[in-house]
Every structure is written in C-alpha cells, then in structure tokens.
Amino acid sequence: MMKVEIKDNKTKAPLKGKDVWLVNKPEEKVRQEYIARLVNHYGFNLEQMEQEVQVNNSQRGQGRASADIVIWKNKKDKAERNSPIIVVECKAEHITVREEDYFQGYNYASWAGADFFVTTNLKETRIFKVVKGKVPKKLEEVVNIPDAKTVNDEKKINELLKQTKAFTRDEFSKLLFKCHNIIRNNDKLSPEAAFDEISKILFIKIRYERSNSETRFSQKKHF
Numbered sequence: 001m002m003k004v005e006i007k008d009n010k011t012k013a014p015l016k017g018k019d020v021w022l023v024n025k026p027e028e029k030v031r032q033e034y035i036a037r038l039v040n041h042y043g044f045n046l047e048q049m050e051q052e053v054q055v056n057n058s059q060r061g062q063g064r065a066s067a068d069i070v071i072w073k074n075k076k077d078k079a080e081r082n083s084p085i086i087v088v089e090c091k092a093e094h095i096t097v098r099e100e101d102y103f104q105g106y107n108y109a110s111w112a113g114a115d116f117f118v119t120t121n122l123k124e125t126r127i128f129k130v131v132k133g134k135v136p137k138k139l140e141e142v143v144n145i146p147d148a149k150t151v152n153d154e155k156k157i158n159e160l161l162k163q164t165k166a167f168t169r170d171e172f173s174k175l176l177f178k179c180h181n182i183i184r185n186n187d188k189l190s191p192e193a194a195f196d197e198i199s200k201i202l203f204i205k206i207r208y209e210r211s212n213s214e215t216r217f218s219q220k221k222h223f
Helices: 026-040 077-078 100-114 155-164 164-186 191-220
Strands: 010-012 022-023 049-054 066-071 086-090 116-120 125-129
Touching: 010 026, 010 066, 026 049, 026 066, 026 086, 100 116, 100 125, 116 155, 164 191
Parallel strands: 086 116
Antiparallel strands: 010 022, 049 066, 066 086, 116 125
16 A cells, blocks of 8 residues: 655655655645555556646746646556546645636646546545536536546446536435335335435445545545
C-alpha cells in the first residue's frame, strides 16, 4: 500500500521523480494523499499518472495553468501524450471549493480531452463528466471514476458517464417505490407498515456505508 511520506516539512512527490521532495504546503498534502488513493483504492500505477501538467499553450490568461493530477488509460497513452481519461484538481483542506473552481478545472479537463474531471479538498470530492464539443451551462456530476481494471473498457466507461447523480436519485426513487409495493403486496401490509419495513432496510444500509466510510478514513490516516 502506498503511503504519503513527510519529512522535515517536505512531502515526497513520486510523480515528480524518484527522490523529489516538495514543501509540505496544504494543497501539496491533499495532492499526494489523493495520488495515494488513486493507487490504493482505484489500482492505478504511477507510470500512468503525472503531476502538474500544463494544459494550455496560450501565452495569455491561463497560459501557465496546469492540472494537479492527470491519469491516462495506460503508460503508452501517457508516453505518446494522448488524451487522458481523468483530470484532478486539488484544493487545500481549509479551502471551500467554489462553483467557479469547478468550471475552471472542467475547462482544463475539456482542453486535455479527458472524460472525467475530479475536484477534491479531501473533505469533499466531486466528480464530473466532461461533455465533448459543448460548452455546458451546468456541470453534470457523476457517481465515480473508473478504476484501473475498467479504464480501458469503453462500455463500462460509458456506463459510468451515464450514472449522473440526478439519474441515480431518480432511479433510487423508482426502486424504493417498487420495493415498497412488493413488500406491501407480498406480506399484505398496510402502506404505513410497508414503509416501516423499507425504513429498516435503509437504516441498515446507512449503518453499513457509515462503517465502511469510517474504515476508509482510518486507513487514510495511516498513509
């Protein structure tokens, strides 16, 4: 398991070189912890990622703008400078990510030709799909990014891109209604009693997800 290394107020930056250490600024800490998450949780390797990639050749405005973390589908795509699959922008933990920050990072991801844009300050991580060839009026938030096992599977990539947060809520509402009716009809319960049964299932689900979240947080503390 990859761990974030900090020594003498410096953080090791493996994507910058084998023995490169950077000043341990708050944003750098977030960046390295998210890189560790990409390796440990999603299964990506360092050879398919890069840190602080210039994403605009312009000499004006954001000419020196760079993406914090860029992930390619494989090492070959990175070497050939093909379009990446994911662009990540990191903010320090104490900074609240604003809507304009989303659009700025989204523009980076769009220029680079990525499919997913992630913004994180560790406390909050949001994932957006990048719509090619259009200027979006509203960013569409999706449930997750692909992991290393599915990153080269176009069918699964497209499925992830379709799993927007709004879509997920609608589907959940329909599923909840369907489950309610099944429980009511099969057990011959009143609508109120059927709702009580559904509530028990949701309570167990919340407890399970909270338990998993606390476990992941505990593991993250040991990076």
